[in-house]
Amino acid sequence: MQNALKNIFPAFSNELIATIEENGTLHDFEAGTILMRTGQYIKNTVLITRGKIKIYREGEDGGEFLMYYLQPGQACAISMICTSKSEKSQIMAKVVEDVSVMMIPLQMMDKWMMEHRSWYEFVIETYRSRFEEVLEVVDNIAFRSMDERLEFYLKRHSDACGCQEVKLSHQEIATELNTSREVVSRLLKKMEQRGLVKLNRNQIELLKLN
Amino acid sequence: MQNALKNIFPAFSNELIATIEENGTLHDFEAGTILMRTGQYIKNTVLITRGKIKIYREGEDGGEFLMYYLQPGQACAISMICTSKSEKSQIMAKVVEDVSVMMIPLQMMDKWMMEHRSWYEFVIETYRSRFEEVLEVVDNIAFRSMDERLEFYLKRHSDACGCQEVKLSHQEIATELNTSREVVSRLLKKMEQRGLVKLNRNQIELLKLN
DNA sequence: GAACTACAGTAACATTTATCACAGAAGGAA
DNA sequence: TTCCTTCTGTGATAAATGTTACTGTAGTTC
The missing domain is CATH 2.60.120.10 (Jelly Rolls)
Structure with missing residues (x-):
């Protein structure tokens, strides 16, 4: 001990x-x-x-x-x-x-x-x-808009766990950022289109972030 | 000393x-x-x-x-x-x-x-x-919108100086709240219409606040 | 007074974010 | 399978805030 x-x-x-x-x-x-x-x-x-x-x-x-x-x-x-x-x-x-x-x-x-x-x-x-x-x-x-804050949030999570996957639902993320799920879903979708993340159910893989 | x-x-x-x-x-x-x-x-x-x-x-x-x-x-x-x-x-x-x-x-x-x-x-x-x-x-x-933040800001100022007048231009207030002067002007005007403040050049009298 | 400057008011419009409404997909349980 | 629940995607719309552009006003300087 x-x-x-x-x-x-x-x-x-x-x-x-x-x-x-x-x-x-x-x-x-x-x-x-x-x-x-x-x-x-x-x-x-x-x-x-x-x-x-x-x-x-x-x-x-x-x-x-x-x-x-x-x-x-x-x-x-x-x-x-x-x-x-x-x-x-x-x-x-x-x-x-x-x-x-x-x-x-x-x-x-x-x-x-x-x-x-x-x-x-x-x-x-x-x-x-x-x-x-x-x-x-x-x-x-x-100083930052929601999309930047979301990116920052995801980075912080992956830094904390040392991995590239964030196992959270959109709702959970929305709650922690004090916004609504729809907003998070939409922004994540845009990030996926930009090739920054890959979205799965209850899991977000960070690709080009960090 | x-x-x-x-x-x-x-x-x-x-x-x-x-x-x-x-x-x-x-x-x-x-x-x-x-x-x-x-x-x-x-x-x-x-x-x-x-x-x-x-x-x-x-x-x-x-x-x-x-x-x-x-x-x-x-x-x-x-x-x-x-x-x-x-x-x-x-x-x-x-x-x-x-x-x-x-x-x-x-x-x-x-x-x-x-x-x-x-x-x-x-x-x-x-x-x-x-x-x-x-x-x-x-x-x-x-958690708060700009109008509430503005009220809070004014109260804090009057508490700090112990008086009911805030001697600042709209631009200065806007800078400290990281917004634009137009927004501050608009919101102050609404507060004046609600009877909360009286607006003068470079000076805001707090009436019903506090 | 004329010219100049800082300040204030406001309309029109753009953008961002929030809210409502609904549909479909994934997974678990009976 | 079928039923249910949770999660996700997305359109339509509303509200808040930011931006542009212009006007007027008070005070200052010449």
Whole structure:
């Protein structure tokens, strides 16, 4: 186990790993579970050791908007930011592939920042990379049209899974981009005509993208 | 001077204030100055003691998109995040009202985090509030139409200045929302017809908003 | 006052995206 | 097979936003 954590978070010092083992608790959640809702209080910082979590924003009318995915070796920046004062979550977190997460009580957060250099650096880097990712999201919706955003979305997916196939229905994609299925279908069809993708049921093969 | 800083950043401990005085340098910049550009390396953390700075994202085509304003008592979260590894800035920062800023060399950042509790808390709170603000921006562009975004924009301005008048031309507003002047003019006219605002040259009075 | 400039209003039109309506195809279940 | 459900494709239309083009108005400068 200790080795497992060290493999997933190689930057952590051995003492830090030991401390995490001691104070954190490991939990498994199935795909579909909602780990966090808008407005909910946060009591733990979450480190992902397996699976995939989707972080998204929910509109008043129930629409969704994907911010980013969390994968093994990463942590939820929101949970880190909010824990320090037990603030409310501003986002939704949903498990998309069965996950294992290490939950760390919020009191540890401040303590470790002072005691463990590798924790401090990890936290700062988490803030930085998430902030950057959100800025990129802003760029996309502020400056790009739906066809560009769709391309970007597909690329991001294939980067994340390391393969050339995106196994999602048009409806699922539409939901994450907060648009309608028809729009996604039409744009994908155009991309297919341009030779960028090949469409199958519940699956999109990326050809010339990347 | 010591008192001045203490007034603007009341949460800072006296030792911290003294350390800032010792290591930071005070600079003045006129309205219009661009303090930071996308892609530029960051060498300092910036504390605002006077004036107003606009933080925005720039599109490839030169379009802008307002993220938020920085005012006295606040710090640039981006400069804090990036300094730790001397990363590149992802945003633009432009002075909109003559400012005085305290520049703190990046090496201090990490050091003070360990040594000064009030600095640590300030930094975490800065991260949190900016992240939240950016999430709100995402909400606005993802879920709201231009008329709602315009209302929100005007409210934010009047909150910031504490008055009921927004002294901006339609063109300036259009630029910050990344739309065209004609659209802003049209929507403002409709708002005037609904009795929400009163339009004058270079000035919009908010009536029923807030 | 005349000339100039920045700002504001508005009509006409183009484009993008959303919505409605429906049809057909793929796959699973009885 | 037949029935059902989910997914996909596509036309027609509506709504929101962007673009072009032109007019008028307020303030400034000469």
